Each structure stands twice: as C-alpha cells, then as structure tokens.
Amino acid sequence: MRRAAAALLAILTLFLPVLADGEASARGPEDFVAEIMEGGYGFSEANYAVGFMSLYDGETWFHNADEYFKVASVYKLPLNMYFYELENAGELAPDDIVGGVSLEQAHLFSLEFSNNEISERMLDYLGGYAQYKRDILKYIGNAAEDVTDEYYYDNAFTAEMVLNILSYLNAHSDEFEEQLEHMLAAQPDQYLKSGALGVPIAQKYGYERYDGVLHVAVAGIVYAEEPFLLTILTRGSYAAVDAMGELCDAFAEWEAGRAAALRAEAEALE
Template identity: 25%
Template structure:
C-alpha cells in the first residue's frame, strides 16, 4: 500500500507541474500580446517642431498655398506635383492647367535619344546635322559650330541639359521630327496625348511633368547620363537653391513669364517635384520656397515612417 501511495503522490505532482507550465505558457502569451499592443500604441508621430513648418496641425497643401499667396493673390497661377517614393504619397495641384513648357521639354526629348542609344539605333558619337532652322543666337552650339556642321550626339545632349542650349535642343528636335518627337515623348513617358496645337505651342501640364519625372526615376538605369547632366544644370538655382545637403537633378524652364522647374531630390528616399508658374513675380524664389516646404515635409515623413 505504501508503494501505491507513492505512485499516487508522484502522479499528483506531475499533474500539478503540467498545470503550472500550461498556466505559465498562457500567461507568457498574454504578456506578449500586451507588449505587441503597447508597442503599436507607443509609436507616436514625431513633432514637427524641429522643422520649419508644423505638419501636425496643418496640411502640406495648405502650407504651400500660404507660401504661394505671399507671391501672388491668385493661387491658380501656380501648379505643382510631389511624390515621396517612400510611401508613394502623391500631391497634385492645378495639375491639368496648360502652360508654356519653356525648356522643360528638353528632358523627355533627351530621353528619346537615350532610348535610341540603349536600343542600339544610335551611339553617343553619332553625328546629327545642324541646319539653319535649328539656329538660336548666343548658345554654346551656335557660338562654336557653323550651320551645316555635323555634331556628336553626346555634345548636343550635354549642352541641351546643362546649358539649356536652345540650338542643341532644336537640332535634336528637328532631326527627330517635331510632331513625331512631341507625340512620342508624351505618349511614352506621360501616357497622355494632345492635339497638334498643344505640341506646336510647346505646352505642358504639371500632370504630364509628373509622369515624365516618375518614368525617369523608375527607369533611372536607362538614363544615368541624363540624370548626371540634370544635377549639373543651373547649379544653385530654382529647386537647387533650396539646399546643398542633397543632390537635385532638375531642369528649369523660363520663357514669356512662364517659369518652372522639375526633377528628383535625392533625400534618403528621394522625392519627385515639379513647380510651374505663370506670370508670377520672383518666381524662381517661389519655386525654391515651395520646394523647401516639400523638403521639410519629406524629412518629417521619413522620421515618422515607422508609424505608418
């Protein structure tokens, strides 16, 4: 009987141990769940007090509008796009407003030629003919090459972007075909189509600009030299006047009271931006100031990205 009692006592002890282990396991699981919940709740949006603008109490769109209204009493004179590639947050304003493109058309025009180089149809040493209809005074190409010359493609591409050379760009445009170039670059890079007058008048929209820069960024390995040229363009002006802390690949346009700039700002996770103005005084400063809002907004969003 003593042996049987010992066995019974052992079984009781084993049962109690198993019960304690089960309870502890359930308790540990409950603690883990609580910790997970508390971890989620503890992720608080970082204050924007260390930035120039208060993004916790006012939308970035309202802040930009306030900036615009310090330059003009008509906000419709400005259109813009913004996308942070970290979360693909896209902001568009007056994006379908048609404006004179000025020199911004030179980016997609050059993209067409880089596509031909990548496809083996041309090389960067291919020669393009400089006709009289491509002449524009006071440019690098018109000052250094005679009408009737044949000029290397790489020279034209560099001058077109870095110097915003109108002669170089017209040589590219006329050798491709004016309507053919405009039609293809808008359909291919912007997935948009316009009538012939839109093309002949060299018009654009912020929405078209957004799609072009988005395409450029998403296919940047196909356009490495173009992007490097854009980083050298009008250094320290327009979008680049905002900061020296980050590289900015951009292309401005300025003609007939229309002043624009668009490109890529290389923060840790870059953002795409384009700002278009129509008859706004001190527009280059306005472009820089709007970009400063977007730069601060991007840095603030990056700091808070773990909470999204």
C-alpha cells in the same frame, strides 16, 4: 489593445513637425504650398501648378494637376530621354552628328546649359515638335489618354504629365545615367537648388516669355533623406526661381516626417 494604440499615437506624434509654442502640427502641402506661392510670392491660385511624388510609397500631391502650362526649356527633359533610348536601342551612337554637333555634345548643351539652338535641331531631327510630342507619349503615362491639340502643337504640359515623365526617368535610371549626371550639374543654387536643403537634385529648368508673360518651370528628382519627385510650373513672375527652392525645402521636411511616421506605424503593428 488600448495600450498598443496609445503607444502608436505617441510614436507618431514624435514625427510631426513642432511649432515654436511646442504644439504638434500636421501641416501638409495643402497648407504650405499656398502660403509660399500665394502669401510669400504673390502668385494667384491659377498661375502655378505643382506635382509631387514620394519615392517611399508613391504618394502624390497636386495643385492644378490638369492645367496646361507653357514649360519653356523643360521640354528638353523628355526630348533627351527619347534620344538616349534611341542610343540604347542601337539606332544612334554618341558620336553621331545631330544638329551640327555630336549627340554626346548635344546632350551636354541641351541639359546642362539649356541651349535652344541645338535642342531645336534635335527636334528637327525627329521630324518637328508635333512628332516629338507623339514620340514621348509613353513617358506621360495615363495623362496620354486626355491630351488635346494644345499638347501637340504648343510647348505645354500639365503638372501630371511632367511628374509622370520624372517617374519614368527615375524608374529607368539605369538607362539614363548620363542624363541624370547632366541634370545634377545643371544650375547650382538656382530653381529647386535655391533653398537650404543642400542635397543632390537632378533638375531641368526653363524660363521664357509667351505673349509677353514670363513662364518659369522646373522638374527634378530630389535626393533628400526621403527622395521625391517635384515639378513646379508658373507664369507671371521670375520670383518663382526662389519660390521653387522654398517649396522644395518644405516638401523635403514634410516627406521626411511623413515617411518616418509611416515606418513607425508599421513597426508598432508588427
């Protein structure tokens, strides 16, 4: 038994990130998130939220999970999902006119180019912003149990809500193939794609000033070696655009090592 335990420990050590001096490191998001956001880009602890989910085993990690943040154009992520579901149900067709253009064009302009005018007309088609927020409650999962007036009447979500939206999108990806194609094409080399990872990322991004304060937000499915979901919501600095890429890279490295260690552990116990 001792030999088996020692062998398992040796295997797991192989998958830990290694520092320059050769010592194994178990650094996780509780270390690198603050290092990047606060140490590298000057955000205060209260001015950003992060939500991560592994697509290997469903592991989640949050910073400020339940705090409401203005999300700018990220609201267009569930907005388009809802319209695609109306199409899938036969209630709308791609060539139907919504907001002065075909629905097919509306998806393109809303998701890839983040066109505000067309997206706002899509909201109007549903009956306005508060009705839209009611329509998408199923996407935010358990977080729907704790929504406040801020949810219904402001362009605000929590990191938990956005991560649940991404989880729904990924779990039903066969129903949202066109939406994912638009998100894969959106903003090359920016936001989650601004790092060095170089893998496909389906993202919805946004930035906008509210009462003079800049809010930058992103939500995406990262198709790395070990795929994962990631949302980052910020206020106060456009530098968030670069921080998002660094965080994405760091989560990818951590998740690759974590998943490999879990696989090695499972194999060693067989």
